[in-house]
Amino acid sequence: AMDTDLSSQDRKDLDKFIKFFALKTVQVIVQARLGEKICTRSSSSPTGSDWFNLAIKDIPEVTHEAKKALAGQLPAVGRSMCVEISLKTSEGDSMELEIWCLEMNEKCDKEIKVSYTVYNRLSLLLKSLLAITRVTPAYRLSRKQGHEYVILYRIYFGEVQLSGLGEGFQTVRVGTVGTPVGTITLSCAYRINLAFMSTRQFERTPPIMGIIIDHFVDRPYPSSSPMHPCNYRAGEDNGAVYPSVEDSQEVCTTSFSTSPPSQCVFTVTKAHFQTPPPVVTDTLKVPVMGLAFSHQLSSSRLSYQPTALGVGSADMGYPVLFAGGLNAAHPHQLIGPGKEGGVPPVPSQPAHGTQADQERMCTPLDGVHYSAATPSSSEDTETVSNSSEGKCGSPHDLLETIFIRKVGAFVNKPINQVTMANLDIPFAMFAPKNVELEDNDPMVNPPASPETESPLQGSLHSEGSSGSSTGNTHDDFVMVDFKPAFSKDDILPMDLGTFYREFQNPPQLSSLSIDIGAQSMAEDLDSLPEKLAVHEKNVKEFDAFVETLQ
């Protein structure tokens, strides 16, 4: 397991708890809207089937619908389980009343005991849900249903959609439970102007077909994102990845304090032929000459979440966002291989149409030998680390650059202080050695300037980015949904978010562009002997000055 802090038993338990918690949540909500009073008995002798020590009946159709919607997944960042409650009149008009959201954010509580504390808190949360489901306006409506209207439910999984609730909807938080893999939150957004039920507000929906009166299925939901398994392999499109910015920040913070220096190891590899360089960059506009990126976080906890890769740059403490366009046959791997979400592999060759296998995916992390592993015969395989001056050559020669950034720090020193072996990185042995690190540090060797600037949130298709790429190679850019810290809750885009988005990707500093940077550094170095000579000449004056200070 990538997650060394959470034992595999705990991990299994946790997943099970979350799964059953989700199913029970749906049961509680739907049962609270059936229009009947619910009554279950307490039993002093525990039966094996009463999850969370609560007697909550399982209506089979409801479980079935929930399982169908979840499709074997668990709530994760950007993938929420939603139960939509709506009202449908006998004339066929319908109106959304509530959306109950079971979400997961990235704030992890590593210390918490899974089998004990998490379980009990989930139980408490279900009790809160029982209480809260009776106090939203839809409860009273549902108790009176039958003649003029019925209450319906729909379960979906993915992005929360609140637009059907009308203006001024309110939200109530049921509660949260921290777990080692993230914080579960349960909340409800509900329409408040129920009194105003004019036909204008209703949509015409097709008649319900052959379904029990109080629930329905299969309302077409056009914008559902495709679903991905937890150990997400970017074989499908990556449109569904929606990390949130402030959570990334939090994640970095927490990992920073508890584990050895968080490192965002950002490996870029170049294609070996004419595939044009797409540009996804972090905010330093590090060019990605390569087509394949991998992003590996040393915090094993983070590596669980395929979607934990946040937007932003490594420099400011954000996990680096990357994406790369490979040709359509190889969507790059966002996260890799099927271990519990572990380390993203570095596709060794975006190559020849064949997907490099896993072992090879990992190899490229070893900077020195990477090029040797590539089949390409081009001279471009020269790596930075092999370059004699330790500087980058022209941008096109930049084959492989490994950026290692201390979270939040621009200092290039720390790299030497930390040996890879000490870091809790999976596949650490493949990480480049210290020596190369400095050479590869863009602070020392500024990388090539990017071809274009492509805002991360911009169109993720080739037109928006470098422009020189072909066709659909960029469909693997990751779209990020910004949820700025302190902005109002979940869904509505706020001005802050817009601001954030717009200013998130400033253009790269010109001093960091390779040519100018290299030039000025060269100049500096050249002028050093001269400067030294001048200082030596004036040494007496300096000494005298120092005397005056004493």
Added chain:
Amino acid sequence: SRCCAPSGAAPAMNCRAEVLEVSVEGRQVEEAMLAVLHTVLLHRSTGKFHYKKEGTYSIGTVGTQDVDCDFIDFAYVRVSSEELDRALRKAVGEFKDALRGSGSDGMGQISLEFYQKKKSRWPFSDECIPWELWTIKVNVVNLANEQERQICREKVGEKLCEKIINIVEVMNRHEYLPKMPTQSEVDNVFDTSLKDVQPYLYKISYQITDSLGTSVTTTMRRLIKDTLAL
């Protein structure tokens, strides 16, 4: 065994205290109080513990049921335990009577305190250490006509919805809870006297503000009554 200072003593410094206020009509007092108390106890009750060897224990199942109010447009969920319901109804009934009593001007408060017992040696009695205190301040209003009563039904219903949300917020803070006890300690943390559920040790007390404006605690009233009866 009896313990503790008379009810009404200030909570210990590290005891969490929450205060809720409601204004209700006389006939709504009982249902409003029950709604709040049951909601708190729903969160503060577990299934019965069954201790096994090696210090492990299993937990029974807590059932729940919906309760509709007759005088308030409101419904709430309570734990399915007749014993617990009876105990709460008894306390709330006394409170209502006291509020209606001659000495009252319609203001009072009812408190639900959760405590832990700390055993002391003879001759000292056991200590009770409160860790959470819920106080509901009540103001009884008198309404003139049916229309006002109808509005009051709805308004109080809405207010109670807010109170439930407040209670849930507090519960969600996951603040101090007594450690899960070993078998020998379980009676110091939980009330194990009920057949079907196991609430944390709790006690209910109330105060009425009498027409003189002073607060008279239940204990004092009983003392006075007993004295006068001699």
